[in-house]
Amino acid sequence: MLKEERQNIILEEIVNNNKVHSNTLSKKLNVSEDTIRRDLKELSEIGHIKKVHGGAMANPTVPAAIISQKISDQKEHLIIAQKALSSLVDHKVIIMEGDESNLILASILPPDFSATIFTNSLKVATRLFEFPNIETFMLGGKISHRSPITSGLEVMDALADIHADICLLEATSLHVDIGLTDGDRERAQIKKKIINHSSNVIAMCLSRRTGSIKPFKVEGLEKITSLITELNEDDAQLSSFINKGIRIV
Amino acid sequence: MLKEERQNIILEEIVNNNKVHSNTLSKKLNVSEDTIRRDLKELSEIGHIKKVHGGAMANPTVPAAIISQKISDQKEHLIIAQKALSSLVDHKVIIMEGDESNLILASILPPDFSATIFTNSLKVATRLFEFPNIETFMLGGKISHRSPITSGLEVMDALADIHADICLLEATSLHVDIGLTDGDRERAQIKKKIINHSSNVIAMCLSRRTGSIKPFKVEGLEKITSLITELNEDDAQLSSFINKGIRIV
DNA sequence: GTTTTAATTGCCGTTTAGTGCATATTTATA
DNA sequence: TATAAATATGCACTAAACGGCAATTAAAAC
Numbered sequence: 416m417l418k419e420e421r422q423n424i425i426l427e428e429i430v431n432n433n434k435v436h437s438n439t440l441s442k443k444l445n446v447s448e449d450t451i452r453r454d455l456k457e458l459s460e461i462g463h464i465k466k467v468h469g470g471a472m473a474n475p476t477v478p479a480a481i482i483s484q485k486i487s488d489q490k491e492h493l494i495i496a497q498k499a500l501s502s503l504v505d506h507k508v509i510i511m512e513g514d515e516s517n518l519i520l521a522s523i524l525p526p527d528f529s530a531t532i533f534t535n536s537l538k539v540a541t542r543l544f545e546f547p548n549i550e551t552f553m554l555g556g557k558i559s560h561r562s563p564i565t566s567g568l569e570v571m572d573a574l575a576d577i578h579a580d581i582c583l584l585e586a587t588s589l590h591v592d593i594g595l596t597d598g599d600r601e602r603a604q605i606k607k608k609i610i611n612h613s614s615n616v617i618a619m620c621l622s623r624r625t626g627s628i629k630p631f632k633v634e635g636l637e638k639i640t641s642l643i644t645e646l647n648e649d650d651a652q653l654s655s656f657i658n659k660g661i662r663i664v
Numbered sequence: 665m666l667k668e669e670r671q672n673i674i675l676e677e678i679v680n681n682n683k684v685h686s687n688t689l690s691k692k693l694n695v696s697e698d699t700i701r702r703d704l705k706e707l708s709e710i711g712h713i714k715k716v717h718g719g720a721m722a723n724p725t726v727p728a729a730i731i732s733q734k735i736s737d738q739k740e741h742l743i744i745a746q747k748a749l750s751s752l753v754d755h756k757v758i759i760m761e762g763d764e765s766n767l768i769l770a771s772i773l774p775p776d777f778s779a780t781i782f783t784n785s786l787k788v789a790t791r792l793f794e795f796p797n798i799e800t801f802m803l804g805g806k807i808s809h810r811s812p813i814t815s816g817l818e819v820m821d822a823l824a825d826i827h828a829d830i831c832l833l834e835a836t837s838l839h840v841d842i843g844l845t846d847g848d849r850e851r852a853q854i855k856k857k858i859i860n861h862s863s864n865v866i867a868m869c870l871s872r873r874t875g876s877i878k879p880f881k882v883e884g885l886e887k888i889t890s891l892i893t894e895l896n897e898d899d900a901q902l903s904s905f906i907n908k909g910i911r912i913v
Numbered sequence: 914g915t916t917t918t919a920a921t922t923g924c925c926g927t928t929t930a931g932t933g934c935a936t937a938t939t940t941a942t943a
Numbered sequence: 944t945a946t947a948a949a950t951a952t953g954c955a956c957t958a959a960a961c962g963g964c965a966a967t968t969a970a971a972a973c
Contacts, residue, residue: 417969418921434669437959447923452960467668468930468959478790537790537802544786544812553786553814555804555822563793565802569822573804667931686949696933701950717940717949917972922965929960939950 416444422454422486429464429471430479436470461489462522476545481518481538489519491645495619496520498643498664499583502617505529508578510609513585514538514564516619516643520583524549533577535570535605537563559599566601574608582613586620588627589642591655594635596628603631615640617664622646625656636661670695671703678713678722685719737870738768740894744868745769747892747913748832751866754778757827759858762834763787763813765868765892769832773798782826784819784854786812808848815850823857831862835869837876838891840904843884845877852880864889866913871895874905885910 421444428435437455441448459466463482465474473482496519503509506529511517514536521542529548534540537558543551554573556565584606588596595618597603610616610633622644641662646652648663657663670693677684686704690697708715714723745768752758755778760766763785770791778797783789786807792800803822805814833855837845844867846852859865859882871893890911895901897912906912 434666436666448959449924449961450922453922465668467666469666472666472668537786537793540807541786541790541812544807544809547809551807552818553802553804553807555802555814555818558789558793558800558802560793560796563790565804569801569804573818697949698934698951699932702931915973917970919968919970921968923967924965925963927961929958931958932956934955935953937950937952939948941946941948943945943947 416446418454419487421446422458425451425454425458425471426464426483426486429473430483434470434472438469440470457490458486460523461493461519463489476541491621492516492519493523494645495621495643496523499617499619500524502641502643502664503528503530503581507531507580508533510534510577510579510582510613511536511539512582512606512609514562515585517583517585518542533573533579535565537565559602561599564602566599566605570605571608574605574612577612579609579613581615581617582609583617583619584609586618587624588629589618589620589625589636589639590628591626591636591659593628593632594637595633595639597631597633598629600631603629603633606633610634610638617641617643619643622650622652625652665693667703671707674700674703674720675707675712678720683719683721687718689719737764740870741765741768742772743894744870744892745772748866748868749773751890751892751913752777752779752830756780756829757782759783759826759828759831759862760785760788761831761855761858763811764834766832766834767791782822782828784814786814808851810848813851815848815854819854820857823854823861826861828858828862830864830866831858832866832868833858835867836873837878838867838869838874838885838888839877840875840885840908842877842881843886844882844888846880846882847878849880852878852882855882859883859887866890866892868892871899871901874901 425435437448437451440451455466455471458464459471463474463477464471492515495516499520500523508531511532511534518538521539527548528546531550532543533552533554535554540551540553543549554565554570556569557567559566586595597606616639618639636659639661641664642656643664653663674684686697686700689700704715704720707713712723713720741764744765748769749772757780760781760783767787770788776797777795780799781792782801782803784803789800789802792798803814803819805818806816808815835844836847846855865888867888885908888910890913891905892913902912
């Protein structure tokens with residue numbers, strides 16, 4: 416059995432029973448307790464479950480749907496989120512757009528992290544609620560039927576009055592020549608506005624999404640300060656971005 | 665059983681009964697009283713409960729996040745939510761304020777329910793996201809550290825442009841003479857504004873919260889169209905409200 | 914298809930966490 | 944104040960966690 420398969424089973428069990436025991440899992444999956452322990456450690460690093468003595472439990476604030484997402488996707492976002500975290504400093508104004516890498520990022524922030532954070536994601540906002548030193552602002556608006564994210568005029572209006580030190584964008588498409596594009600018109604507009612109201616622009620993009628082009632233009636590459644993918648900085652796939660002067664993290 | 669699991673059970677029991685005894689817990693959970701005592705010590709160090717001789721009691725300053733998990737109240741909220749549901753009709757504009765009964769209500773809506781719903785609760789909005797025929801609008805703003813609810817100027821501004829057919833308010837205090845009051849100033853203002861932007865005002869209130877008065881006035885009883893509690897309409901406790909002309913559901 | 918490389922896993926010795934028990938001390942209250 | 948119950952403390956035992964290492968297995972490169 417593959418590790419990934421096993422970890423998905425573990426997540427499934429946590430969603431169903433709210434908890435797992437290392438020793439029973441070990442027997443059930445025919446691996447040593449050490450392996451289970453390593454699995455639980457990895458899974459808990461993503462932030463949706465909590466490792467405890469003897470097993471693991473679901474994080475009470477995380478909905479089942481999030482926990483049971485395929486582990487392979489979560490891991491890629493975790494790598495991105497970890498890099499993003501190292502780019503953040505305390506006491507700044509941050510805009511977090513979207514709910515993929517940003518959700519994981521919100522899960523791995525140090526408990527005493529201090530900042531003012533704006534977000535259009537219900538999931539991210541719910542997560543940030545737990546942090547006593549973070550001032551969270553939900554950007555209000557109509558909730559899309561595609562993902563639990565606000566968009567529309569209200570978000571645009573709210574952004575008009577904001578300036579952030581740094582914004583963290585989920586890039587669904589990033590092309591070396593065309594720049595940042597999006598499949599949703601409203602979301603493209605929102606991203607554009609966020610970029611123009613932030614001193615630093617960090618695009619978080621899965622490597623398989625680089626190179627693609629979506630119908631709605633956000634901004635050209637020159638507006639992007641840094642690009643974070645799950646790849647190493649020196650990966651050949653990213654050299655064209657480096658040539659354009661983008662900082663790779 | 666995992667330690668955390670056991671402590672969750674203890675917390676739950678304290679939240680429900682306001683107190684626990686070490687010796688009964690010891691029998692119930694099949695561990696020594698020493699272990700229970702250590703659990704209570706740990707929980708009290710975190711600050712959620714207060715250790716007393718012979719057991720522990722609920723801490724008066726328990727964070728809202730924990731209170732909201734009250735199991736016993738869930739039943740009462742369900743009764744309220746069911747009544748509220750019967751008051752709703754399709755294709756209306758609804759404001760749902762707060763996340764107790766409204767969250768349950770959002771969970772029991774028929775899957776094809778059609779409406780435009782505004783809410784200041786992250787939980788409610790997240791739940792409503794699942795409904796294909798509901799247009800959900802999240803009222804943006806600063807997220808309170810007490811519960812995952814937006815408040816502040818942005819909410820007020822957003823409300824200014826809205827008129828609803830019906831609003832569903834979580835009433836934390838409802839007094840026959842004083843009317844609706846709230847313990848939080850901003851939230852009181854928001855409720856007031858919601859009331860004045862709705863054709864029908866439904867107050868959802870646990871019976872034990874009727875009669876109490878909180879520091880910040882929302883509106884007098886005359887602004888309330890209907891009152892929903894978990895009690896029967898003809899319960900004696902509610903007669904004083906009937907005398908004031910409130911419709912009891 | 915084979916070789917090379919990297920990831921995964923199990924094992925082992927050591928360390929730590931959790932639990933129960935014995936005993937001394939404190940607390941509630943009759 | 945007497946007395947029974949509850950608590951604190953120290954100790955011992957067990958199960959789990961940790962870190963390093965070697966063997967195995969999967970993935971990548973050739």
